[in-house]
Amino acid sequence: MTASEAVVVLREALGAQVVALPDEFGERRVADWSGMPGATPLAIIRPRTTQEVAQALAICTGHKQPVVTQGGLTGLVGGANLLGGEVALSLERMNRIVEIDEVSATMTVEAGTPLQVVQEAASAAGFYFPLDLGARGSCTIGGNLATNAGGNRVIKYGMMRDQVLGVEAVLASGEIVGGLNKMIKNNSGYDLRHLLIGSEGTLAVITRVVLRLRPKPTATATAWCGLPDFAAVTTLLARAQANLAPGVSAFEVMWAGYHDTVIANLKNLRAPLADAHPFYVLLESVGTDPARHGEAFEEFLGGMLEAGIVSDAAIASNEAHARDFWAIRDAPGEYDRFIPNCAAYDVSFSIAQVGDAAAQCEARLRARWPDAIVMTYGHLGDGNIHIVVDVPGRGKQDHDDLDAVIYDVTREFEGSISAEHGIGTKKRDYLHLARREADIASMRAIKAALDPNGLLNPGKVF
Amino acid sequence: MTASEAVVVLREALGAQVVALPDEFGERRVADWSGMPGATPLAIIRPRTTQEVAQALAICTGHKQPVVTQGGLTGLVGGANLLGGEVALSLERMNRIVEIDEVSATMTVEAGTPLQVVQEAASAAGFYFPLDLGARGSCTIGGNLATNAGGNRVIKYGMMRDQVLGVEAVLASGEIVGGLNKMIKNNSGYDLRHLLIGSEGTLAVITRVVLRLRPKPTATATAWCGLPDFAAVTTLLARAQANLAPGVSAFEVMWAGYHDTVIANLKNLRAPLADAHPFYVLLESVGTDPARHGEAFEEFLGGMLEAGIVSDAAIASNEAHARDFWAIRDAPGEYDRFIPNCAAYDVSFSIAQVGDAAAQCEARLRARWPDAIVMTYGHLGDGNIHIVVDVPGRGKQDHDDLDAVIYDVTREFEGSISAEHGIGTKKRDYLHLARREADIASMRAIKAALDPNGLLNPGKVF
Known part of the structure; x- marks a missing residue:
């Protein structure tokens, strides 16, 4: 047939x-x-x-x-x-919000519902759905689950896997597994939910999910900090997590190379600080009591300046001011305007090794391509950095030798070749650098167990 | 052979x-x-x-x-x-702490390390390891992982699965899978870690793990509240989570039947409030700034009293006072002194349905065994309650008809037959009440894929 x-x-x-x-x-x-x-x-x-x-x-x-x-x-x-x-x-077409249960703080949705629709419905019901990424208007909850999406708020709220209580899915056979579980605790047998999340559509089709809603933060404080070295960056992270009680909701670090390049190339951006620094951090904290929260945030930053951990800092005076800080961090959305053929990497390391690993990547790239633009930035609280490389004269997908440099460093530092984007076909040939042979064999065995004919998203992941 | x-x-x-x-x-x-x-x-x-x-x-x-x-x-x-x-x-014998990485906030341990040893080592290094349960001195990290242990602090910190970054394990074949991953984000292929966690030793033997450490809270506020009805209990939970910014670290609800029975039978316990109430809640919040935190906690409780959500409350004046509150919640450790042959259930529901489900359980038990002692209490923030039933004259394992009553209600309310204890052999025959046939078939297929001879912990879970 x-x-x-x-x-x-x-x-x-x-x-x-x-x-x-x-x-x-x-x-x-x-x-x-x-x-x-x-x-x-x-x-x-x-x-x-x-x-x-x-x-x-x-x-x-x-x-x-x-x-x-x-x-x-x-x-x-x-x-x-x-x-x-x-x-x-x-x-x-499966894009409906099925139910919001305000007492249980859950939202049940069909998998095709766009992320932004979920965020807005949560907000309208007095809650907060914390997953957030640039594609929020188009990406769907099912896709967020298939890839275990990350984004900017992972440091406080976790990844997509941490926002989900129940997953209903259909196996290749047509059998339905899982369901609309609303329990936070459910230790009855293997957790198929976590196996399906991040499996990139290779094990089952996720159809409906129960999302966990969070209390809406009512106070946000945002600062832009300049720091003298990477040790100061990790110290600031540790101190912020220990002392900003309501919760560090973003800790985005940008190496000077990133900061200087985007400020120079994107005319709508302005440097928040007068002087140049080797590292910049966008620090955001959320809470519920604006007065107490703002006071504690200022006190904390004052202490960091006094201790020399932070060299200079600007606290956002209002929401528009905070958006100006975020615009610098969100500049990757506009790369097409000045480096349309760049290669972009999404790697992770232990927090302690991010600094050395990033330095190695940059040194090796520069040794081979002295005129390369290298921009490093990312979610330090999660050990996740993005490295963007532009070698003049390169075509859009002509990046194999760049890949080799970055993934060699990733392997040497026992990092991950994909922190939040998944494997797909783009990173499939590098999977063996991040996972043991027995891991990959186990994944194949699980795939064969749940999809014996290999019909779901063939050729992806491995 | x-x-x-x-x-x-x-x-x-x-x-x-x-x-x-x-x-x-x-x-x-x-x-x-x-x-x-x-x-x-x-x-x-x-x-x-x-x-x-x-x-x-x-x-x-x-x-x-x-x-x-x-x-x-x-x-x-x-x-x-x-x-x-x-x-x-x-x-x-695999009970060593391998490494504490203070910058990455991780602890690498062998799987046989007792939970309490981990808690103490974390504290000595200036961190906090939040998983906590009564068996802390004897239970091991490997066992906590095999069962995805829960406990009292899940509401703020999650279950055992949320405390772990890397899992190294050995398959039945002798092949090693996974490893000492320190990355918070790692989307490179299927998450075998989450599949092994909670699989009760049926898929692999966990040998070493990387645990995530948290900042140590330096302020704790504890209150004992009396409430008029279950709607007030869920309202208090929602308001506490929305307003106690640093984080609700425990929300333990006790039905009057539990409270009155343990106070009457255990002479070392005293009722914290003068009057009787239908529900009691032990509310605990943690933060980093004792003065600000205590003030906000008192303000919050004052508002709840004024609004009639809480009928009466006592705030612990010091640590010893807080321990007195916890002693009432921890009374199950002393059941042997007055109901040695009781049956104990560990079930979960959506938070919105806990009240009705518990009432149904109690009503059906009393209809059949009018002289039964029924005590209900648990971690409401996680939808997890424990129901303890003592029918005079019963033997220690003579509980099949009691099981049937409780698990019928669990099924009708789409709850879980095991919130945190696992399935083992004790709940194996009831697994079909909590999971679809296709779920159980999928588990069996995964088991066969990873342990084709069925040698690891045979006869458990299914």
């Missing part, structure tokens, strides 16, 4: 409204933001319910038809792109 | 120092605290390194010899007991 026969059966069973053929979906975007190639699907399935997902997958299994699940298509590693010969399963 | 031949080979390979025979370990305790039967092991293997664990398991696989891994033997569901014909693998 050929693949196109599977499409015929899918269309008969689910209808033309749910199963669209290539001449019907036309110019629609079918690849993610990675810039990696993405084949056109044989069909796009857009189910409206978990039952329709189950029906579609059972048919695909019956016809050995590979399936790629797609959310907002904002991934950065090709994880949702097609290699050729697959049908796409888009969760875009 | 017979099982005893496996023991001969193990002893030859690892030596009599590591592999002890029954006549050598004599009266040693080999069963957990559940009171469930536990067979005598064919031998006890006490490896000193990960490599010795790997060597032992490879030999066991070669001889199809089943293995039960044992930690502190403080479990409550028979998970570490032997069914007969197994060797025991005790991690008791």
Whole structure:
């Protein structure tokens, strides 16, 4: 039976409204933001319910038809792109908020719901949903789960995996697993939820989830700090975590090379401090009592200045001022304006080793490409840094030798080749640098156990 | 080849120092605290390194010899007991703290290290390790991981799974998986760590782990509150979480039946409030600034009293006073003194449904056994309650009909039959009430993928 026969059966069973053929979906975007190639699907399935997902997958299994699940298509590693010969399963119609339980502080949503819709609904109900990333308007909760998304608030609230109580999903066979668990504690058997989270659509299709809501912070204090060296940066982190009781909600470090390059190239940005410093930190703390919180934040920073840990600092006087600080940190969204062909890395190390590892990366890159632009910045509280490299004259995906330099350092420092973006196809060939052979063999065995025909997102991760 | 031949080979390979025979370990305790039967092991293997664990398991696989891994033997569901014909693998000699990394705020330990040793070492290094439970002196980090232990501080710090960055483990084959990852963010392939945590020794033997350390709280405020109804209890929880910025570190609710019974039966306890109330809450908040924190705590409670959410409250004036409050909550450790044959349940529900579910349990128990003692209490912030039932005249394990009542209610309210104790053998026959058939089939498939001969802790969980 050929693949196109599977499409015929899918269309008969689910209808033309749910199963669209290539001449019907036309110019629609079918690849993610990675810039990696993405084949056109044989069909796009857009189910409206978990039952329709189950029906579609059972048919695909019956016809050995590979399936790629797609959310907002904002991934950065090709994880949702097609290699050729697959049908796409888009969760875009499963985008409803099913329930907000204010007493249990939970929100039940369909997996295709965009992150920003969840954030806004939480806020309207008097709560806070802390996961946040640049793609918030397009990315979906299902995609956030498939990739275990991170972002800026991990230091206080954790990653996507920490925001989720229940996961309902459909196996390749069409069987439904998990459910809408609202319990914070549930030790009844293996935690399939955590296995599915971060598995990049290779084990099951997540259909509905129960999210955990947090109390809404009502006071925020933000400062921009200049620091003399990396030891001062880690000291500031430790002291802030120990002393800013309500909670450090962001600790974004920027090496001078990042700061100076974005300030020089993006005319809308202004340096917050008069003098140059080797390191800059955007420090944010949240609380519930604006007066007490602001006072404690100022006291804390005063102590850090006196101790010489911070060389200079500016405290945001209002929200607009804080947004100016964040604009410097969010400059990567505008790289296309001055380094459109850059290579961007998302690596992590133990916090103690971030400084040395970053220095090694930069030294080796400069030794080989003296005119390279190297910009390093990231979420130090999570050990996660991004390194952006632009070697003049390089094409958009022409980065293999740069990859080798960065991932060699990652391996030597026992870091991770992917802190928050996942593996997809982009980092697949480097997975062995981050995981033992027995780990990869175990992943393959688990994949074969849950998806014996290898139909879900084939060719991704390993 | 017979099982005893496996023991001969193990002893030859690892030596009599590591592999002890029954006549050598004599009266040693080999069963957990559940009171469930536990067979005598064919031998006890006490490896000193990960490599010795790997060597032992490879030999066991070669001889199809089943293995039960044992930690502190403080479990409550028979998970570490032997069914007969197994060797025991005790991690008791792998009890060293390998490293404390103060900059990364991590502690690397061998899996046999007792919880209390970790807590004390963290404190000595200026940090805090938040997991805490009554068995702290005997239970081990490996056992805490195998069961995903909970305890009193989950509301602020999460369960054992949230305290761990890296897990090194040995598969039945003798292959080592995972490692000493210190990264908070690491999205490189499936998260085997979370799969192993809570799998009760059925998938691998955890040998070394990297724990996450937290800043040490330097201010604690504790109050004992009387409340008029369950709606007031959930309101107090929500308000405390929203307003006690530094963090609610415990929210322990006790139904009047619990309070009155333990006060009446344990002479060392005194009721903190003059009047009787339908519900009592032990509320604890931690912070870093004693003056600011105490002031905010008093203000908050004053507001709750004024609003009628709390009927009466006592704030602990010092540590000893707070310990008196905790002694009432910790009374279950002394049940043996007045209800030695009680049945104890560890169930969870959505926070919104805890009140109704508990009321249903009590009503159905009383309808059938009018003279039963029913005591309900627990960690409301986690939706986790313990229900203790004493039916006069019952024997120690004579609880099947009581189980049926409680687990029926658990199923009807879509709760969990095990919030924090695990499944072991004690709750194995009820697993189908808490998990879908496809979930259990998936667990079995994963078990077969990682332990194809079924040698690790056979007969547990499912």
